[in-house]
Amino acid sequence: MAIVFACAASHAPGMTAWTEAAPKEQAETFLGSYRKLGERLAASKPDAIVALTVEHWANFFLNGMPTFCIGRAEYYDGPIEEWLRIPKARVPGDTKLSAELIDACLDSGFDPLFSDELLFDHATFLPLHFLNPNMALPVVPVIINALTPPMPSAKRCFAFGEFIGQVLERSEKRIALIATGGLSHWPGEAQHGRINLPFDKKFLDNLITGDHHQLTAYSHDEINTEAGSGGHEIRTWIALAGAVQKWKAELVAYEPVVPWATGCGLVEFSH
Amino acid sequence: MPLVSALAASHAPNILLEPGREWEDFMDLHYSMAPQGSARRPTLDQQKKLRQDAESAFAALRADLEQAKPDVLIVVANDQFVNFFWNNIPTFFVTIADRVQGQFTKHKFDYRNHKELGKAIIRAGMEKGIDFSFGEHIELQHTQNVPLHFLLPQATIPILPIYVNTWVDPAPSPRRCYQVGELIREVANRATERVAILATGGLSHFPGSPRIGEIDESFDHQLLDVMRQGKGRSLVDYSVEDLLKAGDTEFLNWMVVIGAVGDAKASFTAYMPDFVATGWGFVSWKLV
Amino acid sequence: MSCYDLSRLLFDLKMNEAVYQRASADFENVMTGYDLSSEEKDALRAGDPRKLRQLGVHGMLCLYIKRLNPQFRDNIYWAQK
Numbered sequence: 001m002a003i004v005f006a007c008a009a010s011h012a013p014g015m016t017a018w019t020e021a022a023p024k025e026q027a028e029t030f031l032g033s034y035r036k037l038g039e040r041l042a043a044s045k046p047d048a049i050v051a052l053t054v055e056h057w058a059n060f061f062l063n064g065m066p067t068f069c070i071g072r073a074e075y076y077d078g079p080i081e082e083w084l085r086i087p088k089a090r091v092p093g094d095t096k097l098s099a100e101l102i103d104a105c106l107d108s109g110f111d112p113l114f115s116d117e118l119l120f121d122h123a124t125f126l127p128l129h130f131l132n133p134n135m136a137l138p139v140v141p142v143i144i145n146a147l148t149p150p151m152p153s154a155k156r157c158f159a160f161g162e163f164i165g166q167v168l169e170r171s172e173k174r175i176a177l178i179a180t181g182g183l184s185h186w187p188g189e190a191q192h193g194r195i196n197l198p199f200d201k202k203f204l205d206n207l208i209t210g211d212h213h214q215l216t217a218y219s220h221d222e223i224n225t226e227a228g229s230g231g232h233e234i235r236t237w238i239a240l241a242g243a244v245q246k247w248k249a250e251l252v253a254y255e256p257v258v259p260w261a262t263g264c265g266l267v268e269f270s271h
Numbered sequence: 272m273p274l275v276s277a278l279a280a281s282h283a284p285n286i287l288l289e290p291g292r293e294w295e296d297f298m299d300l301h302y303s304m305a306p307q308g309s310a311r312r313p314t315l316d317q318q319k320k321l322r323q324d325a326e327s328a329f330a331a332l333r334a335d336l337e338q339a340k341p342d343v344l345i346v347v348a349n350d351q352f353v354n355f356f357w358n359n360i361p362t363f364f365v366t367i368a369d370r371v372q373g374q375f376t377k378h379k380f381d382y383r384n385h386k387e388l389g390k391a392i393i394r395a396g397m398e399k400g401i402d403f404s405f406g407e408h409i410e411l412q413h414t415q416n417v418p419l420h421f422l423l424p425q426a427t428i429p430i431l432p433i434y435v436n437t438w439v440d441p442a443p444s445p446r447r448c449y450q451v452g453e454l455i456r457e458v459a460n461r462a463t464e465r466v467a468i469l470a471t472g473g474l475s476h477f478p479g480s481p482r483i484g485e486i487d488e489s490f491d492h493q494l495l496d497v498m499r500q501g502k503g504r505s506l507v508d509y510s511v512e513d514l515l516k517a518g519d520t521e522f523l524n525w526m527v528v529i530g531a532v533g534d535a536k537a538s539f540t541a542y543m544p545d546f547v548a549t550g551w552g553f554v555s556w557k558l559v
Numbered sequence: 560m561s562c563y564d565l566s567r568l569l570f571d572l573k574m575n576e577a578v579y580q581r582a583s584a585d586f587e588n589v590m591t592g593y594d595l596s597s598e599e600k601d602a603l604r605a606g607d608p609r610k611l612r613q614l615g616v617h618g619m620l621c622l623y624i625k626r627l628n629p630q631f632r633d634n635i636y637w638a639q640k
Contacts, residue, residue: 063409064359067402074561099441106362106443109450111402116563117358150393156400284639296635300622303631304608351619353640356570357563375639412640439617479618481609 002169005044006244006269007037007252008179008207008237011126014260016085021259033253033266034130040268041131046176048094048138049131050101050168051124052161052236052243053180054146058121066113067152068160070105071141072098078120086129091120094138097173101140104167110160118143123233127180137176144239146181146232154218157235158242165243179240181233183263189229195256199226200263203234207241207267208249215241230262240269247271274459276339276467277532277556278332279525281474282348282417283549286325287375290318298547301483308484311546321545328541328553329421335539335555336422341467343385344423344430345455347527348414348471349437354406361404362443363396363451364434365389371432373411378420380411383429388462392433395458401451409434418471437472437523445514445526446507452530459531470528472521474542476549482518483548490517491542491550494525498554501536503529525554532556562615564593568603569611569620572627573637582627 015034019027041049058080060066076091098114105112120128124141132139142164145151152160168175183203184196206214215238223231241249252266285297294313302309313321336344355361367386374380389405396403411419415432423430435451436442459466474494475487497506506529514520539555568590571578582589590600602610606628608621625631 060359063406064355064361064364064404065406066359066361066404067397074563103441106441106447109400109447111362111443111447113359113361113404115358115360150390150397150405152402153397156397156402159400160402284636288635293635300625300631300634300636303625304612304618304622351640352570352617353574357566373640376635377638410640416639479608479612479620479622481612 002171002175003165003177003244004046004174005041005176006240006247007041008240008267009034009037009127010182010262010264011123011180012185012257012260012262012264013081013084013122013126014257016126016129017083018259022257026255026257030253030255030257030264037252037266037268038131038133041176044176045174046137047173048097048140049176049178050140050142051178051180052142052144052239053124054233054236055123055143056121056147058119059115062148065145065148066143067145068110068112069143070098070102070112070114071118072102072114073116073118076118076120076139076141079125080119080121084122084126086125089135091128091135092138094140097171098140100171101164101167108163110163123180127178131178144235146235149220151220151232152235154235154238155216157239158212158216161239161242162245177240177243179236181236182227182231183234183265184227185230185262186228187230187261191228193258193261194228195258195263196226197256197263200254200256200265204251204254204265204267207237208251210249212241212245244269272459272462272465273558274456274468274531275341275465275559276336277528277558278336278422279470279528279552279554280329280332280418281549281551282414282471283476283545283551284413284417285545285547286551287378287417287420290315290322294318301548304479305481305483311484313546317546321543324543325551326421331539332553332555333422335557336467339467339559340465341428342464343388343428343466345433345466345468346415346419346430346471347433347435347468347524349521349524350434351412351414351438353412354409357439360436360439361434362436363401364404364406365393366409366432367405368407368409371409371411371430373416375413375416378416380416380419382426385429385431388464388466389431391462392455392458395454399454401454414471418469422469435523435527437520442511442520442523444511445509445523448523448526449507449530452527455527456531456533468528468531470525472524473519474522474550474552475518477518478548485518486544486550487517488544488550490519491552494522495540495542495552495554498529498537499540501534503532504534532558562599564595565599565614566616566620568593569616569623573623579626586627
């Protein structure tokens with residue numbers, strides 16, 4: 001089959017951990033849209049979810065950082081954060097699909113690290129909570145290093161996404177491809193709470209108009225300065241744009257939610 | 272500077288173990304997987320002779336290395352469940368630690384790590400499309416320590432450990448390893464330092480397998496012949512399965528160095544099957 | 560991989576001194592800390608690397624079970640990595 005659904009979504013932990021801190025209407029609008037996105041994902045009847053995602057020291061430490069990591073575990077437990085207010089669950093993996101992706105990468109000029117044991121933190125678990133609420137669909141995590149430099153360039157992320165997209169299009173399975181992270185936010189930094197509205201708007205605009213030239217031109221320093229340490233996660237969105245290049249992107253929601261300290265976006269792709 | 276020296280050498284632990292009890296221990300353990308493997312178990316005299324031959328080969332490599340006056344030695348090796356387990360199997364990994372240390376029986380190893388060169392290689396990979404994993408701490412193991420004991424006994428220059436996954440399925444292709452070597456050569460060309468590179472491992476051996484004790488000598492000789500002719504590029508068409516069949520997956524480490532030397536002919540080769548498990552191979556490319 | 564926990568235990572026997580010490584004193588108790596099938600436990604109790612290999616464990620990890628065998632406890636192999 002092929003990719004049957006694609007979306008990109010932010011994963012600010014405040015969405016579930018301190019939902020009520022946000023203005024009620026803003027929270028309801030955004031999270032309502034998130035749930036509806038989940039309904040459309042379900043309606044596409046996927047066999048598995050491939051998550052272009054990041055992680056926050058849940059699995060990798062400075063002694064062993066991947067540039068790209070493909071999970072190959074039979075299951076993934078999460079969330080690691082007790083305070084996320086999402087019930088703990090064991091999410092099934094799809095080891096066959098994982099192995100297909102890893103083999104294809106190694107045959108074609110990509111060099112992922114692979115892992116048979118990964119925990120999910122909010123980066124993957126929070127989007128799944130909205131998009132895969134029963135935690136029933138098997139998930140294959142594809143982690144991009146957006147945590148500590150050196151991080152892969154926007155161009156390389158786009159190329160990686162493009163390749164992953166090609167492999168998934170050849171898959172026998174119906175795949176929902178999701179990207180998680182961003183947009184601008186400064187976790188653990190002096191500027192925590194800042195949201196760079198112009199940056200977010202421009203990035204979303206580039207994504208929606210399908211401006212691949214602009215999307216691949218973002219530099220590490222530009223992202224770091226304009227979108228913060230958390231903004232590096234837009235690499236997953238850029239990879240997704242590479243995966244579904246011919247699809248049309250549509251803005252589902254964007255809310256700069258100050259109490260969640262994040263420019264929160266939802267984008268759905270369709271073809 | 273261009274690369275000034277390239278070397279390849281086996282890292283079989285028994286090269287550095289003492290003939291006698293230490294060798295016997297090593298063989299006892301390995302043959303517990305396949306008792307029939309011990310048919311050619313070497314005598315004490317044979318053990319001593321092998322050690323002597325290995326020391327001669329290493330002396331030739333060391334002379335070439337020292338003559339090249341390197342500022343840094345890149346060490347391309349594989350992990351064997353010391354730093355990496357199945358929760359974290361990097362395909363290619365560059366060390367960006369300040370220091371790297373390890374121990375092998377009574378021998379201690381402690382080197383500065385050339386992390387600037389490491390970072391330059393990672394960055395070059397990102398430009399060129401090679402996705403290195405990286406880390407700030409590793410423990411040196413026999414895959415580095417055995418050759419380093421003979422080639423760089425005093426920590427006079429920093430090293431740079433690079434890991435290739437030769438150990439856990441799926442491994443990268445010989446072609447990809449060759450490309451990594453080409454990238455390292457390009458980085459070395461741009462570096463101000465005189466860069467030397469060493470690959471470790473192989474040749475034919477079947478550790479932890481019922482085939483322990485088998486050594487595919489003709490395959491090994493073929494590889495060495497290709498290196499003497501400077502035709503390493505022709506090896507990129509081997510598959511991982513071809514190497515696996517010959518017990519030579521650690522040759523993937525060598526493929527990185529073969530990519531780094533390109534069409535240069537090996538100036539020295541030595542080979543000795545140890546009758547325990549491994550075809551010991553030693554190669555030097557004089558590049559300056 | 561299908562025998563992740565089994566492999567993890569063998570890895571820990573060589574790489575984690577505390578696990579090795581506890582396993583030397585009470586292996587049954589250490590085994591309860593890993594998600595092992597009864598077949599895997601039996602292979603571990605048998606202490607035979609060949610049986611572990613049949614269960615899909617990487618050959619080099621199979622050898623690590625020998626660390627619990629009194630005959631191999633002082634083997635030089637454990638003094639190097």
